[in-house]
Structure formats: structure tokens, C-alpha cells
Amino acid sequence: MGKELLPPGGGDDDNILPVDLKAALEERYLAYALSTIMHRALPDVRDGLKPVHRRIIHAMSEMGVRPNSAHKKCARIVGDVIGKFHPHGDQSVYDALVRLAQDFSQRYPVVDGQGNFGNIDGDSAAAYRYTEARMTDVAVLLLEGIDQDAVDFRPTYNEEDEEPVVLPGAFPNLLANGASGIAVGMATSIPPHNVHEICDAALHLIKHPDATVEKLVEFIPGPDLPTGGVIIDGRDSIIDAYKTGRGGFRVRAKWQTEDLGRGGYQIIVTEIPFQVQKSRLIEKIAELLIARKLPLLEDIRDESAEDVRVVLVPKSRTVDATLLMESLFRLTELESRIPLNMNVLSMGRIPRVMALNEVLLEWLAHRKDVLIRRSKHRLAAIDRRLEILGGLLVAYLNLDEVIRIIREEDEPKPVLMARFNLTDIQAEAILNMRLRSLRKLEEFEIRTEFDQLSKEKADIEALLASEDKLWQAISWEIGEVKKKYAKATELGKRRTIFAEAPQADDDAISQAMIEKEPVTIVISEKAWIRALKGHISDTSTLSFKEGDALKVAFPAQTTDKILIVTTGGKAYTIGADKLPGGRGHGEPLRVMVDMENDQDVLTAFVHDPQRKLVLSSAAGNGFVIVETEMVANTRKGKQIMNVSMPDEAKLVVPVKGDHVAVVGENRKMLVFPLNQLPEMTRGKGVRLQRYKDGGVADIKCFAIADGLSWEDSAGRSFTRTKDELIEWLGDRAGAGRTVPKGFPKSGRFTG
Structure with a gap:
């Protein structure tokens, strides 16, 4: 092994520390999560800005690109931001800058862009070497008082400069321009609102700090989006969203x-x-x-x-x-x-979801803090100036003596201080005085300035001593912002309107979304389903998988709902437009709905909402059901007939007329009035006909006045009038009599 591959320290294990991987990962991920939450994704409730936006505005302020100055190249602005304040990629900073200038993204743009800054079609902005930008009045309001000790500053990432922790925020930016961001484990999403309305709500809160969200919604009825549109939510859901800080707007x-x-x-x-x-x-x-x-x-x-x-x-x-x-x-x-997810940094430190009144109260508290700090800063400046003016007045009153001391003394400063009881600052000011200010007029001007500053000092001290006066001053400031962005102005007028969604018929809309075409629905014995184009009368040409055959086929339109009833007494609903086409053998129905394996398709038909049906089990129990009660909107279907093995659902017959004819497998027929059957939405039903063994074979509903008709296997029609049916007429649950002569051998009314 080469020497250069050894770990530091010559290969001994002194510099290698064993670390628990779980603890290390937790610690590092938590550090990353905190960084993302605090310094990237969530806006501060006080100025409504994320760090990148705050740094862009501050950098532009430092560069002096004000609304009344010329536009500057975005490349310069981005360079300053990443060089001094924001140690991240130039593209991400430029993207943030572009967004601040887009009037379709920002309700009140913070940056005034010149050049191609993208459009509502989603086209991106030109590169930053081509575009130029400067601040808007909104940015000026956000910065108002930053040079008057209104906010705290902290060192930048390389500790060469300082940057503001938060901006003074005279503009209610959080609600006015909104925000969105995804941190770790939390996200924020606040739509833009109307500044005129926010100011009205804030002014009401100053007078009534305990005002409820319901009251504030009278001033802020909902978001005011840059692209307009129509909000169709009810007032209750809007109030609920603002109360909890979570919700949404359609x-x-x-x-x-x-x-x-x-x-x-x-x-x-x-x-x-x-x-x-x-x-x-x-x-x-x-x-x-x-x-x-x-x-x-x-x-x-x-x-x-x-x-x-x-x-x-x-x-x-x-x-x-x-x-x-x-x-x-x-x-x-x-x-x-x-x-709407008003997840913001409260006090710049704590991420939490806030209600509308909490957001406004915290902004007002920040405005009060800024006002106090600015007032104290001005007070200190006045005190310094008054001290200097006091010294200058002494000089004017003793001008000859002052000139003599300066001319004759080697060290005039201590002599002046001792002779006239001056402070160091006053003596310095006298020594720095120019000869031209020794005119007679100057003394009068100093006295005037002294009096004015003394009055201003008294006013500021009175302001700081009175809570009421502080809030009056804040109200005045908010009133000025409201005037500037009033609804009467082009920028300030409300763009998004409110309306009730028209009450449209759901079925009509569903049908309007489907092209109406004729189809033939085909279901096989093994429950494979398909929809062939057009209405096919001859089903003998249809092909099926080996061992499978036709169960049911019927014409329909693509806009129809198809009801499928199984032997287990369940009903399923499928839109005809959702069925597989006629190529091949279709798809197994069990893939489309949750149908039990031990159940088969009993029948299927086009849903008619006006119709009623008679349901019957094999054992001869039945009831009447309104067809709309059979519609199921889920895969699970709807249990409509309660049957347990070995009994199963057997017949589904449309209701018409006033009587029911029931034929059993024992070839006995019973006719009874339809009103003896109960109308139910689900159940076992009542006994239709009594059998010693076997069950029901067929049922037919008919009008007794027209007589009972059937067809034999040869296609001949037979009709029995009311009088001819006397011996079969009875009450339900009777045994009935043997079927009349000429009744089909199949035991069914259709031969």
C-alpha cells in the first residue's frame, strides 16, 4: 500500500473516531432542516420576505437603484447579492429577482424590470446580462427607516459587511404579495391580497385588538390575485381557512x-x-x-x-x-x-401556522417597534445637534474672546472648555467653524434651529411616553400606504371577484364530458365485458374465449350508465364510456369491480332513473326497488338483496301495470296485485309464492285490464283476460295453480 494512501497520522488509529451512524445522520439532517426552515423557505411574518428577497432588496438599496434612478443591469445586482450577502447560486438569486418583477406573479411588484422578464405562458426571462432592474415604491416602503436604526443588523456570511435581520416593512408585504415555499417537514403557501383591504383591517385592529377573524373578513373578503379570476368558495369556508391558517380557495x-x-x-x-x-x-x-x-x-x-x-x-x-x-x-x-397555509416565522424565530388576526397583530407590533426605534434614533441625533448648537451660541455671544483664545493659545481646546464650561464635542464644533459663518445672520439661524429641534424633541418624547400617540402615528402611516394603493388607483383596484358557482346538474355535466355514440354491451358467461361500436342486432357472430359463451348483450349509448346485478344480490355501476372496446374479448369484470369469486353476473342493463324493478331470489323472496337506489359510485358496489347460500338472486324484472304473475319450477302460477310487494332499498324481501321444493322460474308484471300475455317456443302469442285468470288470482305467498294450457314448456313467459 502506497504511503500517500494512508490516513493522516501515519496509519495509526489515533485520528479515527467511531461515530454512531444514526446519531450522526439525525444531527446532520436536523441541522439541514433548521437551516432550510429558518434561512431559506419560510417568510418572516414582519416583512413577508424570505432571506433571498430581503438580500436582493437590501443590495439594490446599497447600490442606490431607487425608483427615481436609472435601471441597472441585473448581472450587477445578482453579483452584489451573491458577493456580499447570499452565498448561493447566481441562477437561484436571479430567478428570485425575476419573480419579484413579474406583475402576474406579484400582486405589487417589488422590482421594476426592463427587458424580458418572462410571461404568463411560462416562458423564462432573458439571461441577466440582458435585463435591467430598479426598485419600485413598494421596496422603498419596505426599507423606510432602515438607516435610522429601525431594525437590527447582523454580520454577513464572510463578516465583511452587515445585513438587516428583517426590513422595517411599512408595506404589509406578507399578505399583499403572498409567499410559497417548501422547507423540510413543513411548507408555506399564502396567496396575495389587496393592500387597501389589509390596511382597513389593520386600522380596525389598532382600535379593536381583540377583533375576531369573522370581523376582519368583512375588510379582507379573500385573496386578490394578480391574474384576477373568480373565487367561488362560500364565506364560511373562507372564514374557516383564515381562522386556522390552513385551507384553500377555488x-x-x-x-x-x-x-x-x-x-x-x-x-x-x-x-x-x-x-x-x-x-x-x-x-x-x-x-x-x-x-x-x-x-x-x-x-x-x-x-x-x-x-x-x-x-x-x-x-x-x-x-x-x-x-x-x-x-x-x-x-x-x-x-x-x-x-392557504400561513406557516411563517413568528418573531423571526419560531415557525408556526398563524391565523389572519395573528399575522396582522404581529405586523403591527413590528411597526410599533420600528417607530419607537426610529424615534429614539432621531432623539439621539437631536440631542447631539442641540449640544453643538448650544456650544455655537456660546461662541457667538463671546466671539471676541473665542477668537482671542484661538489666536493666542497653543492648545485652544482645553482653554475654551475651561473658560466657557463646554463639552469636548462643543469645543470641537467651535474650532471647526468656518469664518464665513461668523455673519450676524448665523446667530439668528442657530437660535431658530435650536427652537425647532427643541420642539421636535418635546414632540418625540411625548410620542414615546404615550401608547395612544404611538398607535395614532402608526395609523397615520398605514393610512398613507392605503392612500397610495387605494382601490381607486390602477394598481390598487381589486382584480379577483367573488361569485357563487352556478348550480349545474351533475349528470348533465358528466354526459357533456362524454362523446355520445351507439355501442353494444356484451357480457359473457365468465363475466368478460366489452363495448362494440354501433348497435349490433345479430349476436351470433360474436366470438368468445374457449369454454365461454354469451350471457347478455344489449344496445346502449356511451353516455349511459350500465347497471350490473350479480347472483350475490350486489349491484355495480360502470359508465359505458369506461368499457374496453370490441377488439378481442374485452376485460374481466372482476378487474373493474370488486366482485366476489363465488358470484356470477345475473343480468346487466342500461340505467333508467325513472324505472322501478322487482327483484327475486331463487327461493321465491322478493321486493320492489327504485332503480336509482341501485346506482353505486365505487368499485365495491352496493348490496341490494340479502341472500345467503344456497339461495341467490335470480330475477330482475321491470315494474309495469298493477299485477304480478309468478311461475314456479313446479309449473304452478300465481297472480297477485303489485301493491302487495313492499318497496325497499335493501333487504331479503317477502315471499312471492310458496313451494314444497324447487323455487321460482319466472316473473312478469302486467296490467290486469290488458290481460297476461306470453310466447311459446314457436313464437306464437297467447293472452288470458282478467276473467280467464280468475282461478290463478290470489294473494302473494300462495301456492298457485298449474299453469294454463299453452304455457311454454320452459316455464318462462318468453318461450
């Missing part, structure tokens, strides 16, 4: 119909939900169109320029626009859910 695209004349129209979408890429949305709708999932839609076009204009062309002028849009809302991102 946002729909804004649309209207455009008349094309002659009864024709097209739908124009003018606003899409927040954070939905328009190009991806249109792509998705086009894919659904090609897949024939949107039968009411003919075409989609993107005619957007600066504003959004997506044109939806209906299949025909008779298509209901609301129904078409409802089907699109269900299948596409034209309706999207904006999550």
Missing part, C-alpha cells in the same frame, strides 16, 4: 360569451387562475379535445396579446355555454385550488 377563470350573429356565439376567457401557465392550459384542453373528452367543444384558439384572450368555439349554437364551461372546469386548470 378559483375559476373569468369568461363571457361573444355573440357572432345568427344565434352563434363563442366563449372568451379573459382571466385565468393564479400560477396557471396559459400555454400549458391550452395544450391540455387541446389534448382533451383530440381524445374526444370534450364533445361540446369544437375548437380552442389563443388570441392573447398583452391581455389574456382564449377563444372557445362550441360544437353548435345549441350548446349551453354554462354546461360547456362546467365540463371544462372539471377537467382542466380553468378551475384551480389555491392553497
